[in-house]
Amino acid sequence: MLNLPLPWKRGAETVAEEPPESSGRTPARRRGGRNRRLGTTDESAANAASARRSAERRRQRIAIIVGAVLILVIVGVVMAGVYRAYILPPRVMAGEVRGERFTMGDLVERIRVLQGIDRYQGGQVDLSTIPFQLLTDLLHAEILRQAAPGLGINVTDDDIEETIRSRFRPEPQPGQEVDDAQLDAEYQDTYIDFLTQVNLDDGDYRRIVEEQLQQRELFARMLASLPEEAPQVELQAISLGVDSSAAPEAVKERLELGEDFATVARELSGRDGYIGWVPLGAFPEFDRYLFGEERVDAGGQTVSNPALLEPGEISDPIYAEQTIFLIQPIGAVETREIEPAMLFQMAGTRVDEWKDDQLALGSEEGWVKINFDSNRYAWVTEQVRLTRPRVTPEPQQQGGGLLP
Template structure:
């Protein structure tokens, strides 16, 4: 099974940005295309041979962008434009525009590296599966389609991983800069007509121990620490005691790891998926999310009428997302100005 490369690439890049919707723990990612408006091209690793003479076209802090990398990106954009019948600016102008996007990507990826952010294979595979499903395919069918288009699944995986890393950086930065007050939500609802009907959701009362990755604690050390926490809990130690000692979640750690009643969409997908698979009083294996490793315990579940609360949350997310989009552009300008960038076109 194959699909047209232009259609697949467009859907790929859109879905690569559409991570899960959440509360303040994550941005509302359903509008991911609005958050990162420029199209990202999946780079082909099939043709990695450089031109006999390569050169640096940009220095970005302590990193560089090579002319061969720029030329590969431009070639893919030209190929897509030709397939779609689109018009591109003159080559020199296009090169400057593409290079500027590559500079911004490099700045954000450097920020992700300094923060020791990572995307593990479980998260990446989940995202690739979502991309495949958006094209009406299984993951195997999607891999076949990618290869039929002359690309490799490895190159697509790497591009999606980069996008997810940049999204983590954006989430951390923008969520700290945007807030929505209760009064703003009330003001919006007062202007809307009343709605009929009820809405019910299932809530889960859970607690967890979070072990973060830090500049001094890598992937293996973080997982090992989470395993130690789980072993102590299995041996009968008090959950609250272990959480206060080991958890890096400052909010819940002081409460013995208690998260209270958690609703669908309030946690990141990896956490929610693991939590939903547990029965009451059941302990999870260490679960990897963008925040680190979690050891989760489900205490109980209940069904709640959230008709009015659901409306309020939808309004809050809509206001938050609009402001996040605006703040993202301000933040991008700020990090561009703060970075050392030497363009050598």
């Protein structure tokens, strides 16, 4: 069949015979579908990356918060330890008398002062007993200060000044010509040097001197109240330290076997052991051995018990604080005049009894409070050890100590 190029077929044939484009580009419709698929994939990837970044930031924030909390906990523990070890203890009450408080810090400061004064005088404070004893002394001094007006004890500023001058003002030799102004200047220099070395101010030292003078006045009143005569026993005694290598029971056995009392006493203590005439009340720990004692029975009646020792008999070991005694009465009880040395001993004993009675009464009635134990004792001794004063010892100008 003839394929003639008829006019009405030319357009269709031309279209049919037209080859496809060879440019290599995808048709628009196909490109649009592919672009839509690529756009969805990119968006998902971006969302996933964003999610990962958000999760990472959350983890970092959590790590920072946890780290900060741990740091705060550690700092809190350290600060709590510092507070308990260094800030709280000095403020803790150690004792109180009718609202007048003594803190742990006050106790440390007073021991430091005592150490400084003791070293200034060439001594050495024993901290094994000082904290407990000094707290008791502080309470005793405050009880006496509050009771002084009722006891008729009146210590004036002039009394305090006179006492301080007697301790630090140089005393001229008899017949020596001196300038009072020069002595006063030396007194001021010596006193200020003392206060500087022991790290003490004038007001605090005057308070200490006031306490000493009040105790001296109490002692004088007790001394004046003593009788001229009293029942007495002639006595000899051997004293042993609690750390002595000599066993008290072995010493007693030697004496009972007939060894000379004075010889054994001199061997163990360096003294012959003779005490002299001892009145009732001079050594309370010996009274029941030498004079017997009175007690109240169940019916409320006073019963007298005889002395535990007969003349010449050796006592069992008698334990008194840091000393162990073995005593022997030489003769029977006699009423006789009290010797001056024993009067002073009896007055001192009565002062101690008054202090102990007042402390016991205050504790019972609640106006004395004590808050001190072994842990606080350890803290006090450690603080004192770390900050003990270093002073240059100087000889005393006059008799008498700077502390009792």
